[in-house]
Amino acid sequence: MPELVTTTKVNTLPKTNDFVIKFANVNGSGSASANNMFAKAIFRMGIPVSPHNIFPSNIQGLPTWYEVRVSDNNYLGRREGVDLMVAMNEQTIESDINSVVSGGFALYDSSKPLSDTLIRNDIHYLPIPLKDICLAEFEKPSQRQLFKNIVYVGALAAFINIDFKVLTDMVSDQFRGKEKLILPNIHALELGHQYASENFKCPLPLTLEKRNLTLDKILMDGNTAIGLGCVYGGATVASWYPLTPSTSVVDAFDKYCKRLRRDPGSGKNKFSVVQAEDELAAIGMAIGAGWNGARAFTASSGPGVSLMQEFLGLAYFSEVPVVLFDIQRVGPSTGMPTRTQQGDLLTCAYASHGDTKQILLFPSTPKECFEFAADSFDIADRLQTPVIVLSDLELGMNEQICDHLDWNDQRRYDRGKVLNEEQLSEIENYGRYQDVDGDGIPYRTYPGTHANKGSYFTRGSSHDANAAYTENGDTYAEIMDRISLKFKTALDYIPKPEISSSNTHKRGLIYLGTTTSAIQETLDKLQKKGISLDTMRLKAFPFHDCVREFINDHELVYVIEQNRDAQLKSLLKIECNANEEQMFSILSYNGVLITAQQIEQTILDSLSPSEGTEEASA
């Protein structure tokens, strides 16, 4: 019987529903579905859980990690340090074992002895002969490989007290219709569970206790939520070019359209998904469709967004609604295609040459991905301009706990100022770019509406209020000023920032998107040290006046963002005329989600020793 390999006595404090388990695997080895099952089982036990996939830009053979944080406090961001490492990858095993916190655990495949250099005297080892078990129990080579993953999930169930019935129910759900696969999977789970129970003292001091904290929650990734939001928002045209990490947006749209958007009578499609030849064509098609009155979108990431710049300027200047989902990844250039970053803020805010500005939305949860996706079509139609929804790989491709998605059946689409045949007949002098209402938003018409009224020529060259070509500088300037006015009107239609209720402290935090996942934890940590901060989460660009006021109301605001160049801080300087001295950057750009520890530490370092108590009394 294998012994726990420990050279000295390790002091392990018991942890319940508050730890990090990390899986180190080789990609393409079938680990993903087993690891997902592990995380979802914890979710189904009612315990808040947040899985984070850290994967390579590769199909088979490179290292991949799956990090699962369990937190009764609902801290869903990443936490540094690993309590239990499932070390399945020989390429990375040394650094994986080194990342385990003192007193933590390392599970490994003991079919082969562990090298002496990998023995630490301050952690526990959980050797399980996964390969040998699978060789003995399964015949097919593919099963012998795949079931190693299921066996370790079964062992973990014994180690940390996962409700075994939750696991077997999940297997049954997963393979509904493929009954032949259910029994061998359950058998593999049992093998792991049995081996762990017989050879180790189970459970470990890391244990799960059932809760009911996820009852009214769902576990969904942001890209799926966006795809679904596009269905609910009335999009009919999705033109796209495959690009990690945006691909699953269109996959989800396609999947739900096939389910929900087929005409029941004819079986024909009330949608079209076009895989374009490149991102230029992808946005070109969406703009063509938007011009002609269909709701259209494209989804991409940094490299694709760079290619779309010229078209974004055309849509801005000729005032055509279109929606672009930018699921940001690490740049510049190809960068790290499978890692996360908030690095496209500036390039999107002013996308295209000349004086341009774009509407940006910043969702921070899958629920917001759904809502902002649906809203973005209303906003684009209302303002007749592109709307860029800035998500990122972390939000897009990782499952996250969020509230149920809801749709108000009383809601109707806002198609903006579009004149129909009857309205056109009543208008004497229609001009496409006339500011009739004084809000900077002109009236548009769809091609084919009226036999002899309302036609106009859409162009990216300068034009007058009646859409006629002009090289008159004053006329050009009038149009540009009117578009500026339109962007002031935009503030009535885009979501306002979320500001903490007690806005009374000397210092504040400004953040957006996936940084949100670390904020509550940061505030709680700082609170314990006597430091209180106000917070403002940005949801959209251009900024409302309250953003400038928030900065002015505080001695110092920490601007937290996940890029090197403090792009959000630059935007705040440009758009809110904010003082450099009033803003303090907290930056993270290593490709993985920023943590509460990083933020807390930077804030603590920025304070003089006396300031902590001073803040507390403020």
Add this chain to the structure above:
Amino acid sequence: MSYIRKPKFQHPDLQTNDLGFTRRDYEGTLTTLCGGCGHDSISAAIIQAAAEMSLEPHRVAKISGIGCSSKIPSYFLSKSHGFNSVHGRMPSVATGANLANKNLHYVGISGDGDSASIGLGQFCHIVRRRINMLYIVANNGTYGLTKGQLSATADLGSKTKAGDESLYDNIDMATLAIELGASFVARSFSGDKQQLIPLIQAGLTHKGFAFIDVVSPCVTFNNTDFSTHGYKNTWENYVSLGQIDFVPMRKEITTSYAAGKDKEITLHDGSVIHLHKAGKDYDPSNKENAIHHINTHKKNGEIATGLLYINQSTSDFHELQDTVDKSFNELSFHDLCPGNEALQDINHTFK
């Protein structure tokens, strides 16, 4: 001449078509192109083609890229919506527009720089996707708006006014279109209205992707004796498949053609193309033959024109995408939004 407003006066005796429109109702703004530019003849041919076949102007969408050629949509059908997009990207904009409303006529106007250089990729892919539209390339072998650089359709050895010689083989848009699956491919000459007008009418009527490569000389930068895209060379080496007539569906009853004297091609709506003389013995339904025909004449320094290829049995993009009959831009909220009940069911799949 763009500062001159076009007079609205109409001669009372101007002929009206079936819709009660005169030719003037199909015109656009005054041209700003150089006097004698081939492109103006193309505008005129489109105007006459549309007027004769009683096309409803507002049911046409005109889309172009950038360049002299892409200005053309301003000069015809001012009652139609137009979209002058970005350089080389007209095909994607036209594709999106077509997706949004399958029930309009789409006319894409491009040039050789726009479609054979910067936009060659998009050109290839719109052909592959079989968008139901008429795509015209006004082909002059040169970049007019930037003052006379050689384009990718300039023939090997052809010389511009500045004396620049084309050192590379040309891209032949017609053979490319045939190879990539266009179902209607023609070549014509801006100077041959008799041929160009019925081709435009047939292309507008054809269901699927119709392409016409129109040799359209640039009088300012590429009309020398040494240019293969100039008037002189085109007239001298012009090989036509003979006279062609287009008879719209509703006219058929009143027009009579002597039996056996020509070849007839009946289009999907009942309109008929009549091919006379040389065209009578040419088989436009054969892809390989069409490419061979073009290449054989090219070897002799000749330009093969006429309806080179037609295939009426392919599906267009909407058929391939299996879209509903109603155009997307007419689908209502109730057609599009699945409602909260369906969403709650979806929530349960994420538990």
